[in-house]
Amino acid sequence: MALNFLDFEQPIADLEAKIEELRYLGDDAEIDINEEIARLKARSEELTKSIFSNLNAVQIAKLARHPKRPYTLDYVERIFTDFEELHGDRQFADDAAIVCGLARLDGEPIAIIGHQKGRNTKENIHRNFGMPRPEGYRKARRIMKMAEKFNLPLLTFIDTPGAYPGIGAEERGQSEAIAKNLFVMSRLKTPIISTVIGEGGSGGALAIGVPDKLLMLQYSTYSVISPEGCASILWKSQEKAEQAAEAMGITSDRLKDLGLVDEVINEPLGGAHRDYAKMAAVLKEALKASLAEFSSIARDELLARRYQRIIGAGHFITS
Amino acid sequence: MNWFSKLLPASIRTETTTKKSIPEGLWTSCTACKEVLYRAELERNLDVCPKCGHHMRIRARKRLENFFDPESSTEIGANVLPEDFLKFRDQKRYRDRLNQAQKNTGETDALIVMKGEVHTLPLVACAFEFEFIGGTMGSVVGERFFQAANTALEDKIPLVCFSASGGARMQEALVSLMQMAKTSAVLARLHEERIPYISVMTDPTMGGVSASLAMLGDINIAEPGALIGFAGPRVIEQTVGQTLPEGFQRSEFLLEHGAVDMIVDRREMRDRIARLLAMLTHQPMQSAHPSI
Numbered sequence: 001m002a003l004n005f006l007d008f009e010q011p012i013a014d015l016e017a018k019i020e021e022l023r024y025l026g027d028d029a030e031i032d033i034n035e036e037i038a039r040l041k042a043r044s045e046e047l048t049k050s051i052f053s054n055l056n057a058v059q060i061a062k063l064a065r066h067p068k069r070p071y072t073l074d075y076v077e078r079i080f081t082d083f084e085e086l087h088g089d090r091q092f093a094d095d096a097a098i099v100c101g102l103a104r105l106d107g108e109p110i111a112i113i114g115h116q117k118g119r120n121t122k123e124n125i126h127r128n129f130g131m132p133r134p135e136g137y138r139k140a141r142r143i144m145k146m147a148e149k150f151n152l153p154l155l156t157f158i159d160t161p162g163a164y165p166g167i168g169a170e171e172r173g174q175s176e177a178i179a180k181n182l183f184v185m186s187r188l189k190t191p192i193i194s195t196v197i198g199e200g201g202s203g204g205a206l207a208i209g210v211p212d213k214l215l216m217l218q219y220s221t222y223s224v225i226s227p228e229g230c231a232s233i234l235w236k237s238q239e240k241a242e243q244a245a246e247a248m249g250i251t252s253d254r255l256k257d258l259g260l261v262d263e264v265i266n267e268p269l270g271g272a273h274r275d276y277a278k279m280a281a282v283l284k285e286a287l288k289a290s291l292a293e294f295s296s297i298a299r300d301e302l303l304a305r306r307y308q309r310i311i312g313a314g315h316f317i318t319s
Numbered sequence: 320m321n322w323f324s325k326l327l328p329a330s331i332r333t334e335t336t337t338k339k340s341i342p343e344g345l346w347t348s349c350t351a352c353k354e355v356l357y358r359a360e361l362e363r364n365l366d367v368c369p370k371c372g373h374h375m376r377i378r379a380r381k382r383l384e385n386f387f388d389p390e391s392s393t394e395i396g397a398n399v400l401p402e403d404f405l406k407f408r409d410q411k412r413y414r415d416r417l418n419q420a421q422k423n424t425g426e427t428d429a430l431i432v433m434k435g436e437v438h439t440l441p442l443v444a445c446a447f448e449f450e451f452i453g454g455t456m457g458s459v460v461g462e463r464f465f466q467a468a469n470t471a472l473e474d475k476i477p478l479v480c481f482s483a484s485g486g487a488r489m490q491e492a493l494v495s496l497m498q499m500a501k502t503s504a505v506l507a508r509l510h511e512e513r514i515p516y517i518s519v520m521t522d523p524t525m526g527g528v529s530a531s532l533a534m535l536g537d538i539n540i541a542e543p544g545a546l547i548g549f550a551g552p553r554v555i556e557q558t559v560g561q562t563l564p565e566g567f568q569r570s571e572f573l574l575e576h577g578a579v580d581m582i583v584d585r586r587e588m589r590d591r592i593a594r595l596l597a598m599l600t601h602q603p604m605q606s607a608h609p610s611i
Contacts, residue, residue: 163530165550165558170568173578174549178530179503186504187511202487202496203530203549210500224487224496224527234409234489247407248492260493310504311465313497314458315404 004273006062008051012270015044048270055219057245057254061227063219064198065161068273070280071130072099072114072157075197078280079287080105080112086146088139092172095136097128097160098208100143102152106288111147113140113208114157117198130199131164134177137207141181148190153291156194156208161226163204178207185210186310187303191294193287195265196220196252197272212306213290214260216252217283218267222260223250260313263290350375365585374542374585376522378424379431379446382481386444386589392435395443395470396463401428404458405492413490420451428459429484432467434474438593440602443471446481447528454484456528457491461498464532468505468516477515477596482533486526499531506535515599517592520547520570520579538595539579540588541570547578 005013019040022033055063063069076083080103088094099116102109115132118124132140147154163174185192185208194211200222216222225233227245232238255261265286268275294302347358351373360369365385366377383392407413421427429451434443445467447454464480471478487495509516518536520529522545530549533539541547548568556563566572573579583591597604 175529176534179534182503317400
C-alpha cells in the first residue's frame with residue numbers, strides 16, 4: 001500500500017522505492033534477487049526503527065495528522081461488532097464530524113462517541129475535517145446521557161484539529177455546547193474511557209474526553225492550542241511551530257510524565273497507519289483491560305474517583 | 320503662568336511645581352465616544368462612560384469592592400500562587416511574564432475570589448483580572464475558582480463569577496486545558512446541591528473560559544457590548560473567508576441567539592444580582608431602594 005511518506009521518512013521512502021524497483025525487475029530477471037530484497041527490507045526496518053526512536057514533537061504531530069492514519073470508524077470496524085450509528089442532536093442537525101453509536105465489545109454492549117475525519121476532499125467536506133459544530137457536541141451529550149440511562153460503559157475516541165471556528169457555530173453556542181459536555185461527563189454515572197487516537201485539539205477534544213481513564217496512542221498529540229496557533233500568538237510567527245510544540249509538550253510521553261495521560265498505547269513500527277489490524281488489536285486489548293478496571297466499582301466510588309482525577313489537575317504553590 | 324504671577328516682578332517670582340499640581344490623569348476620555356471625562360465621575364460610574372454608556376474594562380479588585388457591601392468581604396485562595404512548572408519559554412520566559420504581570424497589576428494571578436455580602440445576602444464572588452496575562456486560566460485560576468465554588472458548597476451560599484479572559488493560559492499547556500474540566504466539574508457539584516451560580520460575562524470572555532465556567536450559569540448575564548465567544552473573530556474570519564456580521568459575538572448578539580439570559584448595566588449589576596439570588600434562595604424581597 002502506498003504509505004504517503006512524511007518528509008522525515010524520506011530515507012525510508014527511498015529504500016522502499018528501490019525494493020519496489022527490484023521486485024518489478026525480479027519478475028523477468030533470471031537471477032534470484034529475493035535475497036537482495038530481504039536484505040533491503042531488513043535495512044528499511046532498521047532505518048524505520050532508528051528514525052522513529054528519535055522523533056521530535058513536530059514530527060509526531062505530522063504522524064498524528066497523517067492522511068492515512070486510522071480514524072474512529074476504522075477502529076470501530078475492527079474492534080467492535082453490531083455497530084449501530086446513532087445520528088442527530090434532536091434539535092438542529094446531524095454533525096458528521098462526530099460519530100456516535102452503540103456496539104458490542106466482545107459481546108458486551110457499550111456506547112461510542114468519536115471525532116471523524118474524512119479521507120478525501122469530498123469526505124472531508126462532509127466531515128468538516130473532523131471539526132465539530134455545537135450540534136455535534138449536543139449529539140455526543142445525548143449519547144452520554146443514553147449510556148448513563150442504560151448503564152452502558154462509554155468509549156470515546158479523540159481526533160480533531162479543534163471545535164469548528166465558524167459563524168454558525170458561534171451563533172448556535174459552541175462555547176455552551178462544549179462547557180455542558182464537560183459538566184455532564186464529570187458526573188456521568190457510567191465508566192468513561194477516552195483514547196486520543198490522532199489529534200487532540202484543545203476544547204474541541206476535551207468536550208468528549210473527561211474520562212475515568214485517558215489512553216493515548218504513541219504518536220498522537222494533545223494540546224491546548226495547535227503548535228501553529230501557539231507560535232503565531234506567542235512568537236508572532238507560524239514558523240516557530242516546532243519550538244511551540246516542544247515548549248508545550250504535546251506528545252504522549254510528555255503528557256504521561258505530567259500525569260495527564262494514564263496510559264500510552266504503543267503503535268506498530270512506523271505508526272498506526274502502517275498496520276491497521278495490529279493497531280486495532282492492541283487498542284482493543286487496552287480498552288478491555290481498562291473497562292475491567294472500572295466494571296466492578298460502585299457508581300458513587302467511580303464518580304468520587306473521577307472527580308478527584310479532574311480536580312487534581314494543576315500545578316501551583318501554596319504559601 | 321496665571322494673571323497673578325504675571326503681576327509679580329520677575330525678581331520675586333519663583334518657579335514652583337505647584338502650577339503643575341493637577342494630578343496625573345484627573346481627566347480621561349471614553350475609549351468609545353472619545354468624550355473627555357472627569358476621572359472621579361467615571362469612577363463613580365464604575366468605569367462606565369456617563370455620556371455613551373460604554374463599559375470600559377475594570378480591574379477585578381475594584382469590581383469586587385464595588386460589588387460587595389462595604390467591609391463585608393474577605394479574600395479566599397490568595398495563598399495559591401503560580402508556578403512555572405514547565406519552564407515554558409516563548410519570546411519571554413513564563414516566569415518573567417508572571418513577575419511582570421504581578422508587578423504591573425499588584426495581583427498574584429488572574430482570578431480574585433472573595434466571600435462577603437451583597438445587600439446583606441452572603442455569597443462568594445470571583446472576578447478575572449484581564450490585565451494579568453489577558454485573564455488567562457491556568458492552574459491558579461482553576462484552583463481559586465475551585466476553592467470559591469467549594470466555599471459556596473460548604474456554606475450553602477451562592478456563587479457569582481465575573482469573567483474577563485482570553486481563554487486558557489498557553490504557557491501551562493495542556494494543564495491549562497484541564498482547568499476547563501476542573502471548573503466545570505465543581506459547578507456540576509454545585510448544581511447537584513442546588514446552589515445558585517450566576518455567571519457574568521464581561522469584555523472579553525473567550526476560548527476556554529467561555530467554553531467552561533462562563534457558560535454554565537444557572538443565570539448567564541452579559542455586560543453591554545462585551546465580546547463573548549469560543550473562537551476569536553480573527554480566527555473565524557480566516558477560516559470562513561468572509562467578513563463577520565456587524566455586532567458578531569457581542570452581548571446583544573448572544574442575547575438574540577439565546578446564549579445569555581440578560582444584559583445588565585454594570586451600575587445596576589449589584590442590585591439585579593441580589594434580587595435574582597434572593598428569589599432563587601427564597602429570601603425576602605430586596606428593598607426597592609437599597610442603600611447598601
